[in-house]
Amino acid sequence: MSDYLLEMIAVSKEFPGVKALDGVTLQVRKGTVHALMGENGAGKSTLMKCLFGIYQPDEGEIKMNGTTLHIKNSKDALDCGISMIHQELNPVPHRNVMENLWIGRFPEYGIGPIKFIDHKKMLRDTEALLKDLGMDIDPHALVGDLSVSKVQSIEIAKAVSNNASVIVMDEPTSSLTGNEVEHLFRIIEDLKKRGVSVIYISHKMDEILRISDDVTIMRDGQKIGTWLASELTTDLIISRMVGRDLKQRFPEKVNRPGHVLLKVNNLCSTNPRSFQDVSFDLRAGEILGIGGLVGAQRTEVIEALFGLRSIESGTINIRGKEVNIQSPADAKKHGLALLTEERRVTGIFPVLSVLENTVISNQIAYTNAFGLLNNKKRRVIASESSEKLRVKTPSIDTQIRSLSGGNQQKVLLARWLLTNPDVLLLDEPTRGIDVGAKFEIYQLIVDLAKQGKAVIFISSEMPELLGMSNRILVMREGRVSGILSEEEATEESIMRLAAQHSA
Amino acid sequence: MQSQTQSQSALRSNTLLKKLQQYASLHAIYIVLIVLILGIALWDPLFLSVTTFRDILTQNATRAIIALGAAFVLITGGTDLSSGRIVGLTAVISASMLQTAEYQNRFFPNLPELPIIFPILAATLVGLIVGVINGIVVAKLKVPPFIATLGTMVAVYGLNSLYFDMEPNNSQPIGGLSKEFTKLGTGYIGFNSTYSIPYIVLIAIAVSIVVWIIFNKTRFGKNMYAIGGNMQAATVSGINVSKNLIGIYAIAGALYGLAGVLEAARTGGATNNYGNMYELDAIAACVVGGVSTTGGIGRVQGIIAGVLIFGVINYGLTFIGVSPYWQWITKGAIIVAAVAFDIRKYVAKK
Numbered sequence: 119m120s121d122y123l124l125e126m127i128a129v130s131k132e133f134p135g136v137k138a139l140d141g142v143t144l145q146v147r148k149g150t151v152h153a154l155m156g157e158n159g160a161g162k163s164t165l166m167k168c169l170f171g172i173y174q175p176d177e178g179e180i181k182m183n184g185t186t187l188h189i190k191n192s193k194d195a196l197d198c199g200i201s202m203i204h205q206e207l208n209p210v211p212h213r214n215v216m217e218n219l220w221i222g223r224f225p226e227y228g229i230g231p232i233k234f235i236d237h238k239k240m241l242r243d244t245e246a247l248l249k250d251l252g253m254d255i256d257p258h259a260l261v262g263d264l265s266v267s268k269v270q271s272i273e274i275a276k277a278v279s280n281n282a283s284v285i286v287m288d289e290p291t292s293s294l295t296g297n298e299v300e301h302l303f304r305i306i307e308d309l310k311k312r313g314v315s316v317i318y319i320s321h322k323m324d325e326i327l328r329i330s331d332d333v334t335i336m337r338d339g340q341k342i343g344t345w346l347a348s349e350l351t352t353d354l355i356i357s358r359m360v361g362r363d364l365k366q367r368f369p370e371k372v373n374r375p376g377h378v379l380l381k382v383n384n385l386c387s388t389n390p391r392s393f394q395d396v397s398f399d400l401r402a403g404e405i406l407g408i409g410g411l412v413g414a415q416r417t418e419v420i421e422a423l424f425g426l427r428s429i430e431s432g433t434i435n436i437r438g439k440e441v442n443i444q445s446p447a448d449a450k451k452h453g454l455a456l457l458t459e460e461r462r463v464t465g466i467f468p469v470l471s472v473l474e475n476t477v478i479s480n481q482i483a484y485t486n487a488f489g490l491l492n493n494k495k496r497r498v499i500a501s502e503s504s505e506k507l508r509v510k511t512p513s514i515d516t517q518i519r520s521l522s523g524g525n526q527q528k529v530l531l532a533r534w535l536l537t538n539p540d541v542l543l544l545d546e547p548t549r550g551i552d553v554g555a556k557f558e559i560y561q562l563i564v565d566l567a568k569q570g571k572a573v574i575f576i577s578s579e580m581p582e583l584l585g586m587s588n589r590i591l592v593m594r595e596g597r598v599s600g601i602l603s604e605e606e607a608t609e610e611s612i613m614r615l616a617a618q619h620s621a
Numbered sequence: 622m623q624s625q626t627q628s629q630s631a632l633r634s635n636t637l638l639k640k641l642q643q644y645a646s647l648h649a650i651y652i653v654l655i656v657l658i659l660g661i662a663l664w665d666p667l668f669l670s671v672t673t674f675r676d677i678l679t680q681n682a683t684r685a686i687i688a689l690g691a692a693f694v695l696i697t698g699g700t701d702l703s704s705g706r707i708v709g710l711t712a713v714i715s716a717s718m719l720q721t722a723e724y725q726n727r728f729f730p731n732l733p734e735l736p737i738i739f740p741i742l743a744a745t746l747v748g749l750i751v752g753v754i755n756g757i758v759v760a761k762l763k764v765p766p767f768i769a770t771l772g773t774m775v776a777v778y779g780l781n782s783l784y785f786d787m788e789p790n791n792s793q794p795i796g797g798l799s800k801e802f803t804k805l806g807t808g809y810i811g812f813n814s815t816y817s818i819p820y821i822v823l824i825a826i827a828v829s830i831v832v833w834i835i836f837n838k839t840r841f842g843k844n845m846y847a848i849g850g851n852m853q854a855a856t857v858s859g860i861n862v863s864k865n866l867i868g869i870y871a872i873a874g875a876l877y878g879l880a881g882v883l884e885a886a887r888t889g890g891a892t893n894n895y896g897n898m899y900e901l902d903a904i905a906a907c908v909v910g911g912v913s914t915t916g917g918i919g920r921v922q923g924i925i926a927g928v929l930i931f932g933v934i935n936y937g938l939t940f941i942g943v944s945p946y947w948q949w950i951t952k953g954a955i956i957v958a959a960v961a962f963d964i965r966k967y968v969a970k971k
């Protein structure tokens with residue numbers, strides 16, 4: 119009999135081109151909070167998805183109380199007593215609390231095959247459950263009307279009612295206020311007393327040190343180690359999270375920053391929870407990296423620059439002139455280009471060909487006097503840019519969805535380069551791209567900067583940020599927490615600015 | 622050695638089969654059309670005659686124009702239920718203005734005989750205006766296209782019926798149309814009523830060519846495919862999505878308007894029930910013709926073939942004496958089968 123309630127032993131998972139998990143072992147003691155830490159992309163979420171049956175691990179096994187589990191899907195996981203509170207909660211907003219709690223397993227009564235939902239029993243059970251957990255929620259309230267914190271409480275109650283012995287919480291405090299966080303911690307303490315184990319994923323050091331018993335740190339798909347929380351300090355955690363040798367290669371930074379091209383002053387979002395008071399400037403030929411943790415509102419800032427999000431106050435100057443950007447069409451006119459983070463959702467036109475995907479933003483260049491498109495010119499330009507960026511595709515008439523992620527990204531880059539922009543906004547441009555194609559994209563970015571284009575480069579990968587940027591702007595919770603010069607920037611200094619509450 | 626050559630030839634025939642499959646799935650719609658015609662001809666060889674094809678083309682000319690209009694909207698990932706009722710409205714409007722002076726029950730007793738171009742333009746303009754309303758409701762008010770056009774479909778019928786019920790017409794079918802106007806629907810270029818091409822078919826061909834040019838040769842057309850392919854990406858690419866959407870619905874409306882005029886001219890009259898359910902025929906023809914219901918895909922050739930498939934079924938099955946009720950069942954089955962076949966391309970890839 120082992121001391122551990124849940125064990126994941128030597129779990130490996132490979133995606134095309136990426137080894138997401140490499141023999142990771144996670145051992146969780148009964149009735150404890152086990153924190154799982156690591157940078158974005160360290161493999162925490164993948165590990166939890168393997169536990170919850172969303173992914174099937176290539177190797178390794180999962181044991182509960184010493185017996186091996188075979189988890190094929192989320193339902194198996196729930197049946198084994200594993201529940202997950204996702205970062206993005208998915209309640210049914212137009213239904214009330216008790217229906218959300220019992221969805222999929224409504225109590226029923228009836229004769230033979232004719233069954234009705236037993237609303238009375240459902241209400242009784244709901245009241246008992248909520249009272250037991252000390253949650254003050256009206257079972258009849260519509261879930262859509264409740265605060266994030268309450269919805270989260272309902273999810274936890276649901277997990278408890280499912281007889282969960284392990285509850286995974288992925289960044290549970292990311293959208294909670296101070297009081298709500300305290301409430302959550304009280305619930306977690308209560309869960310521990312019941313013998314439930316909590317796997318707690320968070321970037322927030324102070325939370326981790328306060329509530330967890332054990333801490334496992336991951337990096338690049340591998341486990342670095344497990345320590346008792348009482349033996350750790352913030353500095354120790356940070357150094358263990360980032361302490362790696364910089365083996366990844368980057369092209370030489372041959373670009374030289376020139377005059378100031380873009381100046382952003384006190385930009386505030388209309389959404390008070392989003393970015394506030396963001397100021398920086400960007401020089402021609404400069405690569406400005408933006409670092410920060412997930413949720414730091416980096417994407418929101420550059421989407422606002424591009425006219426995709428509204429601005430409450432603040433100004434944007436391009437070449438010393440204030441500009442008013444209301445839509446991407448305006449941004450395009452002012453020489454901005456944006457590669458979005460969600461390539462599939464907001465970038466590619468999946469069913470259209472590489473040709474159409476390449477020329478879509480620059481069609482005006484191929485129209486003749488009658489407003490008709492010159493197809494020959496379109497094809498020539500599209501083939502040329504595909505060749506220049508070395509897009510690997512059977513032909514330019516191939517649907518873009520059949521290309522690999524790296525090649526799709528090159529097509530999108532080609533699309534924007536055809537508009538001849540001055541400022542390139544790149545949001546996680548190498549996400550989900552294999553190593554070889556990554557280097558090609560780095561090389562392209564440096565070449566563009568060398569030609570005098572200004573580049574803003576959001577990345578959650580530290581080595582990439584350090585290897586590519588001339589300066590690094592770090593954001594935390596919607597604000598600029600610091601701008602580091604190339605000399606000042608280290609993984610530690612960035613992580614300090616990105617993660618610590620009291621800088 | 623022998624086994625090697627055997628496996629090689631097996632491989633070759635395999636790739637040949639694959640190529641054949643690919644060709645078949647790319648051109649399935651045309652193959653179905655030809656098989657359908659040959660099948661009916663096998664049943665009754667008399668089917669293969671000039672009259673048959675002339676009739677099928679004449680009957681389906683206006684339907685092709687409506688389907689092309691609907692295709693604009695379908696390719697953006699939307700749907701347009703208002704087409705049939707717009708056809709009815711514009712048929713009534715154009716007919717009401719084009720009666721001969723001698724006719725007893727004139728809609729406007731004191732209206733002078735107008736040059737036919739004027740009412741045609743007026744009716745097309747009315748179609749365009751309804752289209753613009755559809756476009757604004759969809760693009761600006763963000764009402765889902767199904768609901769937005771359902772609303773106009775119902776309201777336009779009401780509007781048409783009000784107009785149709787005005788004094789002194791009082792909901793009488795409008796007849797006595799000017800010869801010049803009906804000639805548009807029944808006249809032809811050629812030797813006689815068999816060996817000739819009807820004007821209405823020529824108009825449909827002209828419309829098809831214009832639509833083909835819009836789809837393939839203009840920025841507007843490319844924007845349409847982009848919006849249907851991924852609306853968010855279209856916005857990010859700097860396309861003014863709402864402006865383009867309004868334009869798309871407007872063109873669709875104008876085409877329905879033109880089709881309504883031609884329906885009145887072809888049949889020599891109009892009532893407020895003209896065009897009833899044409900919207901479903903148009904959508905069915907598009908879908909069978911390879912227009913993707915999720916947007917981004919559709920070609921003029923395919924849409925025309927889709928229209929003709931239903932045209933051949935209607936005409937051919939009547940020709941060989943199949944009950945009209947069976948024709949409905951056949952058509953329904955074809956719609957579902959076509960989409961089930963089409964969707965397999967996407968399902969298999971996941």
